[in-house]
Amino acid sequence: MSLTALTVHELSALLHKGEVTSREITAAYLERIGTVEDKVKAYVTVTAEQALTQAEESDIKRARGEKLSPLSGIPAALKDNMCTHGIKTTCSSKMLENFIPPYDATVAAKLKQAGTVLLGKCNMDEFAMGSSTENSAFFPTRNPHDLTAVPGGSSGGAAAAVAAQEAAFTLGSDTGGSIRLPAAFCGVVGLKPTYGCVSRYGLVAYASSLDQIGPMTRDMTDCALVLNAIAGYDALDSTSAPQAAPDYTGFLTADVKGMKIGLPQEYFAAGMDPRVAALVRQAAAKFEELGARCEEVSLPHTQYALPAYYIIAPAEASSNLARYDGVQYGLRVGADDMVSMYCQTRSIGFGNEVKRRIMLGTYALSSGYYDAYYLKALKVRTLVKQDFDKVFEKYDLLLTPTSPTVAFNYGEKVDDPLTMYLSDVCTIPINLAGLPALSIPFGTVENRPVGVQLIGPTFAEGALIRAGYTLEQNTVLTRIAPVEGGLL
Amino acid sequence: MSVQYEMVIGLEIHVELKTATKIFCSCPNEFGGEANTKVCPVCLGLPGVLPVFNKRVLEYAVKAGLALNCEIASFSKFDRKNYYYPDLPKNYQVSQYDLPICKGGAVEIDADGVAKTIGITRIHMEEDAGKLLHGGATITSSDYSLVDLNRTGVPLIEIVSEPDMRSAKEARAYIEKVKAILEYIDVSDVKMEQGSLRCDANISLRPVGRKELGVKTEIKNMNSFRSLQRAIEFEEKRQAEVLSAGGRIMQETRSWDENKGITVSLRTKEEAHDYRYLPEPDLVPLVVDPAWVNELKVNLPELPDARRKRLVNQLGLPEYDAGVITASRALADYFDEALQLYNEPKTIANWLMGELLRLLNANNLEINQNKVKPEQLAALLRLQDAGTISGKIAKTVFEEMFATGRDPAEIVREKGLVQISDEGALKEAVAKVIAANPRSVEDYKAGKEKASGFLVGQVMKETRGQANPALVNKLLLEQLQ
Numbered sequence: 005m006s007l008t009a010l011t012v013h014e015l016s017a018l019l020h021k022g023e024v025t026s027r028e029i030t031a032a033y034l035e036r037i038g039t040v041e042d043k044v045k046a047y048v049t050v051t052a053e054q055a056l057t058q059a060e061e062s063d064i065k066r067a068r069g070e071k072l073s074p075l076s077g078i079p080a081a082l083k084d085n086m087c088t089h090g091i092k093t094t095c096s097s098k099m100l101e102n103f104i105p106p107y108d109a110t111v112a113a114k115l116k117q118a119g120t121v122l123l124g125k126c127n128m129d130e131f132a133m134g135s136s137t138e139n140s141a142f143f144p145t146r147n148p149h150d151l152t153a154v155p156g157g158s159s160g161g162a163a164a165a166v167a168a169q170e171a172a173f174t175l176g177s178d179t180g181g182s183i184r185l186p187a188a189f190c191g192v193v194g195l196k197p198t199y200g201c202v203s204r205y206g207l208v209a210y211a212s213s214l215d216q217i218g219p220m221t222r223d224m225t226d227c228a229l230v231l232n233a234i235a236g237y238d239a240l241d242s243t244s245a246p247q248a249a250p251d252y253t254g255f256l257t258a259d260v261k262g263m264k265i266g267l268p269q270e271y272f273a274a275g276m277d278p279r280v281a282a283l284v285r286q287a288a289a290k291f292e293e294l295g296a297r298c299e300e301v302s303l304p305h306t307q308y309a310l311p312a313y314y315i316i317a318p319a320e321a322s323s324n325l326a327r328y329d330g331v332q333y334g335l336r337v338g339a340d341d342m343v344s345m346y347c348q349t350r351s352i353g354f355g356n357e358v359k360r361r362i363m364l365g366t367y368a369l370s371s372g373y374y375d376a377y378y379l380k381a382l383k384v385r386t387l388v389k390q391d392f393d394k395v396f397e398k399y400d401l402l403l404t405p406t407s408p409t410v411a412f413n414y415g416e417k418v419d420d421p422l423t424m425y426l427s428d429v430c431t432i433p434i435n436l437a438g439l440p441a442l443s444i445p446f447g448t449v450e451n452r453p454v455g456v457q458l459i460g461p462t463f464a465e466g467a468l469i470r471a472g473y474t475l476e477q478n479t480v481l482t483r484i485a486p487v488e489g490g491l492l
Numbered sequence: 493m494s495v496q497y498e499m500v501i502g503l504e505i506h507v508e509l510k511t512a513t514k515i516f517c518s519c520p521n522e523f524g525g526e527a528n529t530k531v532c533p534v535c536l537g538l539p540g541v542l543p544v545f546n547k548r549v550l551e552y553a554v555k556a557g558l559a560l561n562c563e564i565a566s567f568s569k570f571d572r573k574n575y576y577y578p579d580l581p582k583n584y585q586v587s588q589y590d591l592p593i594c595k596g597g598a599v600e601i602d603a604d605g606v607a608k609t610i611g612i613t614r615i616h617m618e619e620d621a622g623k624l625l626h627g628g629a630t631i632t633s634s635d636y637s638l639v640d641l642n643r644t645g646v647p648l649i650e651i652v653s654e655p656d657m658r659s660a661k662e663a664r665a666y667i668e669k670v671k672a673i674l675e676y677i678d679v680s681d682v683k684m685e686q687g688s689l690r691c692d693a694n695i696s697l698r699p700v701g702r703k704e705l706g707v708k709t710e711i712k713n714m715n716s717f718r719s720l721q722r723a724i725e726f727e728e729k730r731q732a733e734v735l736s737a738g739g740r741i742m743q744e745t746r747s748w749d750e751n752k753g754i755t756v757s758l759r760t761k762e763e764a765h766d767y768r769y770l771p772e773p774d775l776v777p778l779v780v781d782p783a784w785v786n787e788l789k790v791n792l793p794e795l796p797d798a799r800r801k802r803l804v805n806q807l808g809l810p811e812y813d814a815g816v817i818t819a820s821r822a823l824a825d826y827f828d829e830a831l832q833l834y835n836e837p838k839t840i841a842n843w844l845m846g847e848l849l850r851l852l853n854a855n856n857l858e859i860n861q862n863k864v865k866p867e868q869l870a871a872l873l874r875l876q877d878a879g880t881i882s883g884k885i886a887k888t889v890f891e892e893m894f895a896t897g898r899d900p901a902e903i904v905r906e907k908g909l910v911q912i913s914d915e916g917a918l919k920e921a922v923a924k925v926i927a928a929n930p931r932s933v934e935d936y937k938a939g940k941e942k943a944s945g946f947l948v949g950q951v952m953k954e955t956r957g958q959a960n961p962a963l964v965n966k967l968l969l970e971q972l973q
């Protein structure tokens with residue numbers, strides 16, 4: 005088996021035993037990127053030279069006998085909306101095509117501190133708006149399991165890089181499902197932590213009250229290791245939870261005995277592929293077999309979550325993206341006067357989906373419409389959250405599909421935004437409620453991976469990791485082999 | 493018969509707080525400096541940055557609220573005010589909309605001897621914007637403008653008054669009182685010329701006796717108390733003329749042109765911004781502990797009104813003197829310090845109001861730039877009491893002290909300004925003056941009392957002001973008889 009097929013913890017063990025160097029691993033990854041990248045297109049920027057330097061630094065420290073993080077020397081990549089000092093951070097937008105941040109996002113700094121090797125920055129839907137990575141201003145990313153399918157979005161590049169063995173792990177960001185959907189479509193593990201668990205400092209904002217960074221990995225052990233490196237309070241993010249993060253590897257125990265798992269009936273609604281639904285029920289049966297109790301539950305306001313999201317997220321986005329005006333950094337399209345410069349810069353710099361959401365959000369916040377749209381959406385958000393609060397009084401976790409379908413075909417929904425929005429119907433309520441949720445692979449339909457979603461109460465990442473790990477240790481369905489060799 | 497109008501004025505005062513660092517980042521909060529040097533990714537509004545609220549700003553805002561008799565909100569939050577302008581790097585200003593930190597205050601003013609209470613609607617916290625430096629003389633004639641973001645993120649409070657003022661003088665008295673109070677609690681430099689105190693005025697007219705308000709205009713760009721007063725006076729006249737001619741006032745924003753002494757339209761109601769406020773998702777709501785507020789309240793320093801009353805009631809100063817001295821905390825502190833060393837309140841008040849303020853104004857200086865220490869003033873007054881120098885010489889010495897900061901005794905010694913009380917020396921000077929002015933002597937003898945004053949003056953002149961005037965008077969009378 006090649007080095008790039010191994011998990012983070014397997015590589016870490018080899019490094020620890022001195023059987024391989026970080027430079028060798030990194031070189032293997034760069035070679036792999038060289039082989040498959042023109043088909044997958046997971047990366048916007050590959051930082052080969054810096055990666056090799058970082059790998060050598062890790063090897064030197066290891067040779068000196070320094071105590072190292074399990075992530076030291078491990079090649080990883082970041083979604084291209086996390087700022088990296090001196091390295092382009094584009095958000096897959098023409099607007100920031102040449103933007104080089106003068107600072108590191110907290111997650112980038114933490115990974116650097118852990119000795120991780122940065123391979124590059126991953127493609128995404130422009131400003132994280134989309135479900136297929138077709139909204140990248142540069143090029144779409146393809147699903148490594150089937151190049152005619154989309155990888156999901158908006159962290160499609162980050163998911164595809166892990167699935168295609170182009171990175172040992174990546175970080176994605178999730179505003180309405182942007183980690184979990186591509187994780188499901190690409191057959192990898194994706195965790196959206198509780199809002200406030202991982203610092204957002206340096207994450208280019210889409211919708212600030214919903215955005216959260218999380219790991220995308222090959223298995224649950226890697227998920228816990230990466231979360232260990234990035235979670236925790238950050239004084240630079242006022243919304244970060246002022247509490248110490250636990251050691252998440254402590255939850256890697258294969259035991260769900262006595263755990264109560266709810267299956268919200270609203271998540272198995274019309275429009276769902278029955279084969280996906282069947283796999284989710286099979287996962288439930290597996291949990292029961294392992295000693296958990298699974299029951300149908302109800303989250304009655306689920307159907308209102310999607311419309312509420314498409315008011316709240318665009319409203320925040322319309323404000324967050326106002327700064328891209330051509331004045332200080334990024335694209336500037338010259339014009340005779342200031343207002344024309346603003347208009348032309350933003351007309352040319354933003355793609356259609358971004359413009360659509362800016363207009364939606366601007367409208368929703370406008371004088372006379374605020375109460376009817378934004379304020380009402382906030383009330384719906386509270387109701388959605390109360391649904392979860394209520395059900396978590398009785399249940400430890402919830403189990404749902406991550407998406408109603410498997411990955412759809414490239415180009416299939418790109419001209420139909422409303423159908424595209426429905427891809428996130430199972431993931432959006434979780435962001436509105438600020439809860440943690442995990443997508444873990446569970447079988448395939450027509451060779452396209454299926455993901456099941458586990459949802460927990462606030463700061464129950466540990467319980468999610470334990471349940472995911474238990475499933476992983478007890479069924480091969482969770483192991484969607486990373487794509488080897490040539491791609492289909 | 494022409495209609496008599498009543499003017500209604502409300503003021504919005506923006507005050508820069510003098511915290512050590514900016515409101516949402518750790519950049520220094522300092523006036524001036526080379527463009528774009530007091531900045532970081534956060535105040536530049538770069539992609540990905542997040543604000544972290546400076547708790548000192550909350551403390552200063554709460555102090556201001558307490559000093560202005562406001563209610564302090566136990567729950568408050570920040571909102572984004574969205575509008576596009578190149579000096580606003582995020583194209584939204586973090587401010588407070590529906591839940592400001594302070595509500596419902598009041599200040600007492602005195603305009604031309606008439607006391608009045610002006611209500612305060614609210615005080616909220618917000619970040620300042622940067623500055624545009626235009627390539628040409630004016631914004632419209634410039635080919636380009638440069639952006640300086642040093643001021644971006646400087647903490648501000650906005651104090652919104654009720655429409656309680658009825659004249660330009662009341663408006664001026666109100667802003668001067670607010671300035672004094674903020675200076676007393678030491679939360680701002682409150683310098684209108686440097687922009688740490690800025691003011692917009694909302695002005696409308698209505699026929700005397702009518703209850704409902706007329707259509708208002710908002711006046712911006714007044715850079716001093718004087719220009720505020722002038723702008724309001726102009727606007728009152730302009731609106732009265734429009735209304736008297738049967739016209740209607742347009743709701744609009746107008747800019748004060750200091751050179752031309754007029755207001756000009758900036759934008760109409762139709763062109764007004766829709767700020768699309770939304771709760772700032774990057775900051776958590778503020779929960780204010782009442783015990784902490786109470787602690788700030790009991791530790792507030794003595795405020796201008798209380799201090800003025802103390803000067804009148806305990807020290808016996810006239811109301812006018814007490815008002816002048818307490819209008820500035822620095823001057824009032826100076827007064828108190830000098831009083832500790834020289835226990836004659838009225839004498840000190842006279843010196844401060846007569847000599848010190850005159851010299852400060854003439855030299856365009858602030859009280860804290862004054863070189864004369866309170867103990868030096870006290871020493872000067874003692875030299876006068878001891879007869880070492882005359883009152884006239886004392887003023888000359890004070891001017892020298894003001895210019896150099898040197899001790900009065902040193903100046904008196906070096907310049908030989910000691911009062912001449914030696915009878916022998918003065919007799920000679922008196923005799924000389926009598927001999928040189930036979931006509932005045934005759935006038936005196938003919939009963940013209942005034943002539944003696946002239947002769948005394950001549951002796952003083954002869955002795956370069958150093959003669960003891962009482963002694964000169966005595967000797968002159970002796971020799972003339």
